[in-house]
Amino acid sequence: MTTTTISRPAYGIRVRRLLGVASVIALAIATWLALFWSPRDAAMGEVVRILYVHVPNAWLAYLSFVVVFLASVGYLWTKRPLLDAIAVSSAEIGVLFTGLTLVLGSIWARPTWGVWWTWEPRLITTAVMFVMYVGYLLVRSLSTDLERRATRAAVLGIVLVVDVPIVHLSVTWMNALHQLPSVLRPDLSPTLDRSMLTALVVMVAAFTILYAYVMTARVELELARQARALAARQ
């Protein structure tokens, strides 16, 4: 593995600070839009507002695991430690947001479906995806050799991404209680009310900026860990 030198260029710190400030501002605007500006739903009433955190959480879960996949392909191709750091950082964030998606979905299901959990394709495939990436982190935690760990994780990061489209399309493929996709639809025509869609898009953008902020911090931490491990080995 190539030796990693840790440097914190001034522009890197500035970019992270900028992302931090941007995510706070974007989240504040999105929260106002979601809670006060967007209308209540005709059928679900105020309960619909959980949509504005449930969907962005699910989006970040997808995004994180696709980033794990891309970084894993890149790592196997180039063997650059930075790409391994990106993969593990994104996997951890993805596991967190998949867990939150499941919890928020469960909270939403109680008033709308009358149950906290039901054996339904979208719920099960999401729970399976959560377990898969917990397994990914487990494999990493059990490997001690840096290079072997990165290679194993990269292979797993590529294999596991197959579940992402399965989760998204499970509601289309199987009879599901969960509603069909309302934004990322095959015909590219969202079925949401325009103001609801605006609030949702702003919230998704805010969450994506938050993801970028957390990623920059976590990647830097991982690079420092890699450098410490390499220094201890020498």
Place this chain on the structure above:
Amino acid sequence: MTIGRIILVAARDLRAERGQPDGLIAAVTFTAVLILLESLVVGPLTARQPAIAAALFWIAMSFAAILAAARSFDRDLEDDAIDAVLVLPGGRDALFAGKALALAATVAVVAAVGGALSLVLLSLDVSLPLHLALVTLLGVFALPPVIVLDIVLALRLRARAALVPILALPVLVPQLVAASNGTAAALTGDATGALAWSGLLLAFGILYAVLGLALGPAAID
């Protein structure tokens, strides 16, 4: 990677299994115990329902395949045979395919014994025997690529025995769903359903075989 080397690795594995069939015996015994337990735990009427019997059979098959594959790799690690295969020209590439092929043959034997036991002990009626044979055959070939790849990933890691089911079973969910539904369809006489689920099994079998062939060599420690 040549077909000859793959067959060499698979034949060596099957010869070792024939000489010391502890992996096969463990897998067959495990499947038989699970089929017997099923009718005791859920009751004979529930156990005879095609959907339940099929699901239990394929869950038993996936665990049995993990057992057999783990034993095969253990045997190679114990006598350092795996290192000998890896130093052969093209050995790294042939290892994944050879092991998967040998495991498919072992799982086919387990499926034949377990399937016969299920049919006799649960008094199951088979409406479409050819469709059932097709689903079983595709199921037998769809499980090994994922299991061998996950064992390779966890090779020489502590807690491997716990890690492999955690890694393999979630990835096997589509294959298990397809195999269980396809088997139930063949038992109940739904030819269209059996063929549709067979198609899905084939698709996932090919997908993971290709991924395993492409990534397996990189994952071998």
